[in-house]
Amino acid sequence: MSGGEIAVLPAGLVLVPLAVVAVGAGVAATLVVKAARAGTEAAGRALEEFAAELEREADEQHDQEVRTRLWELAAGSAVRVNQELLLLAARAEKAGVRPDLPRPVDVTGCRLAGTPALVTQVRAALAGARAQIERAEADRERHTLLAALPVPAAGSPSAAELLAHHQRVLARRGTVPAVRPEPAWTAPAKADGARVRAEIDAILVRLHEDATADDRALALTAAARAEQKKNTTMNTTFLEALARVVEQELNPRIARRREAATLLAGLDQPLVAEAIGDLAPPRPPCLDAVAGLRAVVRGEADLTDELRRAANSALDWALVETERRRLLDEVAEAFSGLGYDVSTGLGVGHSATLSVHRDAWRGGHSADVWIDGAGRIRSRLVQLAPQAGGEAGRCADLNDSLREVGARLGERGLEARVDLPEHPVPALKRFGRGAGAPAASPAEDTAPKARTRDHHEES
16 A cells, blocks of 8 residues: 655765756755755855856757766855955855845856856855945054054154054955965065055055955054054064964965855755754754854954864764755656646655645645655655545555656656565545645654654664
């Protein structure tokens, strides 16, 4: 009777053909999680390469390997842009401004050919927001930092003039290369006042553009001290101190903050965030990393090795969960193609479960379809009304449908094996819920007080 299952080989899901036109939520989430797991530099390369690669491979998108590569680049681009968005949003909040920040890039439902234009549009909006945020940070510096800066040497510009000059230098910064960093600054063998001023500017311009207001304050203070000593024998010492602050203290910390934002971009992906929100306590401890990453992005903490490990474990968990939901999307599509009405609810371990039924069952039965912890597609007939009859026929229908679903998964590139029970497995009784109601957890219906064990359920 009911209780059949479909075993999908682990390698199969990776080979599900990716659409030329658009990808669904499960596929999009899987791609984004993998991109976040690959790291900041990989996401940066994806952003640099995506548009050109898409144009170069325009005539080869029928090839599965090429198409998969292009969607991976699209997901990497989304992660890189969303990383920038997370960092700017944190800076805007601290600066007390509300720029018109775009929504995060989500490749769900996006057309492959249209994704570069979307990314370009969002990046343009972020550039405008960045300029607004940096103006607000500069205004705050003039009010809060000026009084704390060292007094310039006699004959030098005033503190206000120096601050304004150094702020203009910071405003000229471009993006510091993530893959090919510039050589570390070295002090000149001999430096006069004008040369020291130029060296100060050269060091300041190397401060990464994702520096927070606190980072800027440290760099500007160190620059003011170096400026104060530019005409003394101490100039090299203070130049070296400024270089140390920028290159050994601030930029590495900013790099860790950007890494945290990359990891968070994967865990903030809509389907992943939904999966995390669906979990009831006790949650996997690694998911506590989300709060830790947010603190790092806000500049309130640093990214430690422990937090990095926890975040990567959380992404590993998310990858498993998104693969499960991706597979369930395929199953839902297959059942719909067979004429079933399909609805979604929470299932075993608060993972997604499908409820399927067809008109011929006359509202007396439905079936739960879910993915267990081993990645198998499980099913169970559900009796919805006390007087509902025809259970044997409904079970036969469900088992025939499972065979067809397995065949359709095979057509989609998934290696699926359908296993049906050798002995009768009674339907679950769930009275009071009509067909089409969101599926409840099979575990809920087989609570310890009256548990009916599925024939294939592990002991």
